Amino acid sequence: MDVFNSLWLGLGVAMQPMNLLFCFAGVFIGTLIGVLPGIGPVAAMSLLLPITFNITPEAAIIMLAGIYYGSMYGGSTTSILVNIPGEAASVITCLDGYQMARNGRAGPALGMAAIGSFIAGTLAVVGLMLLAPTLARVAVKFGPAEYFSLMVLGLTILVWLSQGSIIKALIMACLGVVLGLVGIDSITAMPRLTFDQMQLIDGLGLVPIVMGLFGIAEILNNLEQRLDREVFQARVEGLMPTKEDWKRSAGPIARGSVLGFFLGILPGGGAVISSFLSYAMEKRLSKTPERFGKGAIEGVAGPETANNAAAGAGFIPLLTLGIPPNVVMALLLGAFIVHGVQPGPLMMTQNPQLFWGVVASMYIGNVMLLVLNMPLIGLWVQLLKVPYKILFPMILLFCVIGAYSVSNQVFDVYLMLGFGILGWLMKKYGYEPAPLVLAFVLGPMLENNLRKSMILSQGDFMMFLERPISAVCLACAVLLLVSPLLPIFNKQRKQLATEES
Amino acid sequence: MRPASTPLARRTLLGAALALPAIGSARAQAWPARPVTLIVPWPAGGSTDVSMRAMAEAAAKHLGQQVVVDNKPGAAGTLGGATMAATARPDGYTIAQMPISMFRLPYMQKTSFDPQKDFTYISNLTGYTFGVVVKKDSKFQTFKELIEAARAEPGKITYATPGAGTTLHITMEQIAAAAGVKWTQVPFKGGAETSAAVMGGHVSATADSTGWGPLVDAGELRLLCTWGGARTKKWPNVPTLTELGFPIVSDSPFGIAGPRNMNPVAVQKLDEAFRAAMQDKAVLDTLEKFDMAPRYMPTADYIKFVNETIAEQKVLIERLGLKTS
Numbered sequence: 129m130d131v132f133n134s135l136w137l138g139l140g141v142a143m144q145p146m147n148l149l150f151c152f153a154g155v156f157i158g159t160l161i162g163v164l165p166g167i168g169p170v171a172a173m174s175l176l177l178p179i180t181f182n183i184t185p186e187a188a189i190i191m192l193a194g195i196y197y198g199s200m201y202g203g204s205t206t207s208i209l210v211n212i213p214g215e216a217a218s219v220i221t222c223l224d225g226y227q228m229a230r231n232g233r234a235g236p237a238l239g240m241a242a243i244g245s246f247i248a249g250t251l252a253v254v255g256l257m258l259l260a261p262t263l264a265r266v267a268v269k270f271g272p273a274e275y276f277s278l279m280v281l282g283l284t285i286l287v288w289l290s291q292g293s294i295i296k297a298l299i300m301a302c303l304g305v306v307l308g309l310v311g312i313d314s315i316t317a318m319p320r321l322t323f324d325q326m327q328l329i330d331g332l333g334l335v336p337i338v339m340g341l342f343g344i345a346e347i348l349n350n351l352e353q354r355l356d357r358e359v360f361q362a363r364v365e366g367l368m369p370t371k372e373d374w375k376r377s378a379g380p381i382a383r384g385s386v387l388g389f390f391l392g393i394l395p396g397g398g399a400v401i402s403s404f405l406s407y408a409m410e411k412r413l414s415k416t417p418e419r420f421g422k423g424a425i426e427g428v429a430g431p432e433t434a435n436n437a438a439a440g441a442g443f444i445p446l447l448t449l450g451i452p453p454n455v456v457m458a459l460l461l462g463a464f465i466v467h468g469v470q471p472g473p474l475m476m477t478q479n480p481q482l483f484w485g486v487v488a489s490m491y492i493g494n495v496m497l498l499v500l501n502m503p504l505i506g507l508w509v510q511l512l513k514v515p516y517k518i519l520f521p522m523i524l525l526f527c528v529i530g531a532y533s534v535s536n537q538v539f540d541v542y543l544m545l546g547f548g549i550l551g552w553l554m555k556k557y558g559y560e561p562a563p564l565v566l567a568f569v570l571g572p573m574l575e576n577n578l579r580k581s582m583i584l585s586q587g588d589f590m591m592f593l594e595r596p597i598s599a600v601c602l603a604c605a606v607l608l609l610v611s612p613l614l615p616i617f618n619k620q621r622k623q624l625a626t627e628e629s
Numbered sequence: 630m631r632p633a634s635t636p637l638a639r640r641t642l643l644g645a646a647l648a649l650p651a652i653g654s655a656r657a658q659a660w661p662a663r664p665v666t667l668i669v670p671w672p673a674g675g676s677t678d679v680s681m682r683a684m685a686e687a688a689a690k691h692l693g694q695q696v697v698v699d700n701k702p703g704a705a706g707t708l709g710g711a712t713m714a715a716t717a718r719p720d721g722y723t724i725a726q727m728p729i730s731m732f733r734l735p736y737m738q739k740t741s742f743d744p745q746k747d748f749t750y751i752s753n754l755t756g757y758t759f760g761v762v763v764k765k766d767s768k769f770q771t772f773k774e775l776i777e778a779a780r781a782e783p784g785k786i787t788y789a790t791p792g793a794g795t796t797l798h799i800t801m802e803q804i805a806a807a808a809g810v811k812w813t814q815v816p817f818k819g820g821a822e823t824s825a826a827v828m829g830g831h832v833s834a835t836a837d838s839t840g841w842g843p844l845v846d847a848g849e850l851r852l853l854c855t856w857g858g859a860r861t862k863k864w865p866n867v868p869t870l871t872e873l874g875f876p877i878v879s880d881s882p883f884g885i886a887g888p889r890n891m892n893p894v895a896v897q898k899l900d901e902a903f904r905a906a907m908q909d910k911a912v913l914d915t916l917e918k919f920d921m922a923p924r925y926m927p928t929a930d931y932i933k934f935v936n937e938t939i940a941e942q943k944v945l946i947e948r949l950g951l952k953t954s
Contacts, residue, residue, distance in 0.1 A: 170672075174672060174674040174678075174700075175673065177673065267825075268825045268828040269829050271826070271831035272815075312794075314792065314793065314816060315793055315816055316793055316794075317792065317794030317816075318737075324738065326703075326704045326711055326740060326741055327703070327704070329704040329705060329707075329708075329734075329738075330703050330704055449824070449828065449843075450824070450843040450844060451821045451824050451828075453821065457821075458675075458821060459672075459674045459675075462676065462679060463674070465676070465918055465919060466915075466918065468918060471843065472842075472843020472844055472847055473843065473844065473847035474843060474846060535702070535703065536699075537701075537703065576818065580816075580817070583813060584787060584815060584832070586784070
């Protein structure tokens with residue numbers, strides 16, 4: 129069947145009034161949970177899963193998929209407005225998004241995030257449609273050795289580009305790696321750093337750590353200062369991105385889409401890695417890298433585009449191989465099976481209605497999201513005018529609910545408060561939380577893949593150099609690491625990572 | 630951090646209070662007078678959760694009271710049972726799904742519960758379908774060939790599992806020990822990664838639950854054996870381990886249990902309700918979708934089975950060296 133006939137068939141399914149309604153319900157719920165910190169798509173989708181038992185498989189999957197990519201749209205909102213990333217993929221958006229809000233440019237930041245997301249989301253669907261089967265096959269070629277080298281490169285870029293002291297960034301990254309070790313060792317199943325506490329067997333939760341380090345710490349930090357409106361007293365200058373913003377963002381959006389799309393196909397953390405790699409890349413390519421961290425729109429447009437492209441691309445391995453690349457896709461796999469459909473190589477031929485219906489609904493859903501989100505920007509920006517004495521307790525409340533709702537454990541609420549205090553201290557002494565969080569996510573993946581590679585090669589380190597993708601990644605990392613020793617590069621790095629006053 | 634002594638003391642007190650016969654019988658007549666909470670120690674939406682929800686619904690019809698599913702994931706599926714053991718009253722209104730990790734984890738690290746003493750076992754319900762797959766262009770046509778390759782070159786054959794210390798890992802090592810061969814486990818994280826690992830040619834084979842199903846049906850992967858007591862409905866041409874000469878049935882069976890010293894009337898009524906649920910068409914349909922074979926056992930059989938499993942796990946964990954000192 130040729131692609132356009134198929135798409136036509138899919139549009140027919142997606143345009144049925146019932147399916148349109150569920151598509152809208154999905155993206156609407158997705159936007160809401162994306163905005164609420166902590167309450168992520170996994171929680172929302174698992175709560176709504178039983179409700180979908182009584183509707184058609186098409187409507188069910190269309191709605192659940194809508195929740196997922198809808199939440200990616202909404203996810204940037206809290207990062208930009210109140211410096212709380214709802215999930216790891218929005219951590220990097222805080223750096224410049226929140227600074228833009230402080231400069232009174234919350235509107236353009238939100239607008240550019242939504243537009244970038246729309247473009248990336250749509251491109252990802254096109255890619256999914258045209259390239260899905262081929263790409264899925266390439267993605268499985270990524271074995272433990274390739275992942276390991278990609279992680280090494282990622283962590284190196286992270287430290288290299290962090291603002292301020294490289295020593296402090298390294299300390300934070302190391303702390304993140306150590307925190308990531310807590311729990312059952314993935315290779316030998318031995319408990320590590322669990323101190324015989326059952327809550328620690330599965331490791332520390334990402335959500336409580338992220339919300340503590342960013343959200344709670346930000347509140348504590350603000351409380352220390354005088355409680356007038358010093359932060360957002362700058363007048364909100366226009367809600368829409370300016371011509372200048374567009375010019376700056378075009379490149380990051382294009383590059384972010386491509387980067388996010390390809391990393392999104394890989395199992396495991398594609399959205400997170402792509403968002404910070406995009407940030408790193410934009411900072412590297414920028415003629416004015418010193419603006420990064422102080423409210424550069426490129427630092428919002430790139431990562432937000434990349435994580436949406438990754439979200440869309442994540443459907444490829446699920447729909448074509450039945451292999452879910454992340455937790456959300458695993459949940460969606462469950463939903464397919466409950467409805468008697470097995471995603472996999474045969475799905476496109478056995479259930480063309482469903483496959484193409486879902487793909488077509490994503491086009492429609494992305495348009496709905498744009499229409500839904502643009503008018504809301506004005507509303508969100510109004511939120512910044514809410515007095516602190518009301519806003520702060522509300523943020524705290526949502527953080528507590530969010531931390532609890534992910535795991536249903538009070539322990540996670542304490543964990544979040546603990547990291548809140550740690551984050552406040554870190555900020556006081558000039559340590560950045562971003563390297564910690566990303567090392568916490570990447571550290572265990574790095575270790576796991578290194579050890580798996582060693583098992584597979586029977587202890588031969590040459591494996592990393594013999595495989596081309598892996599070798600290229602490692603070579604880039606080495607180049608970055610030795611670059612401070614070479615005078616020309618060092619000058620450039622200093623220029624890129626100007627010390628924050 | 631939670632002190633371990635407080636819940637224990639509380640549990641003992643509660644147990645003592647319910648041992649008084651007057652209270653026991655007063656409760657028994659009215660049981661169940663209110664909804665029963667069923668703790669499922671897995672995230673909502675997964676195969677275990679969805680099948681338990683179907684059973685809860687069917688059992689509720691029989692009990693005349695709702696059975697409310699409460700997801701408490703964590704600690705490899707033991708946090709739900711552990712919380713119940715520490716805090717729930719043994720009145721039958723709180724029960725929990727008991728995955729095999731409840732019997733395994735205590736031998737791997739210190740836990741707050743003792744599976745032998747802290748629970749009242751009610752009934753066993755079902756288990757999963759496991760199997761070994763290779764890539765379609767793999768030179769191994771049968772499971773025997775895979776074993777012989779491992780014999781020829783000890784340690785060279787690699788297999789992916791969804792994690793170290795899982796039933797998949799333990800059973801593969803049991804097979805190796807029985808055949809007198811050596812092969813190498815590569816533990817991945819969950820089922821998604823194991824399918825990708827074998828598809829990408831990174832490992833020789835994958836041992837996992839039926840996440841490989843669609844790829845087998847599409848001819849991308851070859852299923853060499855399944856580990857149930859009988860051949861599967863979906864892949865009837867694929868032999869079981871028993872047929873291949875390994876008397877092993879491995880399906881991580883799970884059932885339900887309540888806190889220790891549970892009201893016996895509630896145990897009996899719950900057992901009856903879940904027996905009925907295991908004959909319910911909606912339940913059987915759901916189980917089939919996830920390739921889970923019904924394996925109901927009444928209370929007495931289940932208690933015997935649990936005791937055997939606990940003893941067996943101790944030996945297996947020690948043999949594999951998974952025990953912490």
